[in-house]
Amino acid sequence: MNINKFNSEGYYDPTPYAAITNITKGLKAEKNSVFKPLVYICSPYSGDIEENVKKARDFCRFVLEMNCIPLAPHLLFPQFMNDDIPQEQELAMFMNMVLLGKCNELWVFGDIISNGMAQEIEKAKKRKQLIRYFNEKLQEVGSL
Numbered sequence: 001m002n003i004n005k006f007n008s009e010g011y012y013d014p015t016p017y018a019a020i021t022n023i024t025k026g027l028k029a030e031k032n033s034v035f036k037p038l039v040y041i042c043s044p045y046s047g048d049i050e051e052n053v054k055k056a057r058d059f060c061r062f063v064l065e066m067n068c069i070p071l072a073p074h075l076l077f078p079q080f081m082n083d084d085i086p087q088e089q090e091l092a093m094f095m096n097m098v099l100l101g102k103c104n105e106l107w108v109f110g111d112i113i114s115n116g117m118a119q120e121i122e123k124a125k126k127r128k129q130l131i132r133y134f135n136e137k138l139q140e141v142g143s144l
Contacts, residue, residue, distance in 0.1 A: 037104035039063045041072035044114045059109045062138050105130040
């Protein structure tokens, strides 16, 4: 769009020029700052930890490709906490619930619901957060 600093009669008129320029800049900035929901990744960790971590990474990538921001605490906390120590496991679950409260949605992945996942799902239901369910092939199978 060509914006002129002069009005239709040829006089210098900076006010409309500045207003239209600011609107145009605002539209460009708004286009770049599109809202992306923060999505809590709910998937198994215990059991086959190596395989479950690989799947959780894949789930995070899927959420990212769905134009959302993935949050998977079970990929973060085991880096510095020991799940075999009951006090640390309890603290990790507490921190999971805090982080879940910051998220817009909870996405549940897989066919198996662990005890920890069940707690997260129940907390999200109480908070009336959107819950979406996906199978291992990343196909949506339901939502609440």
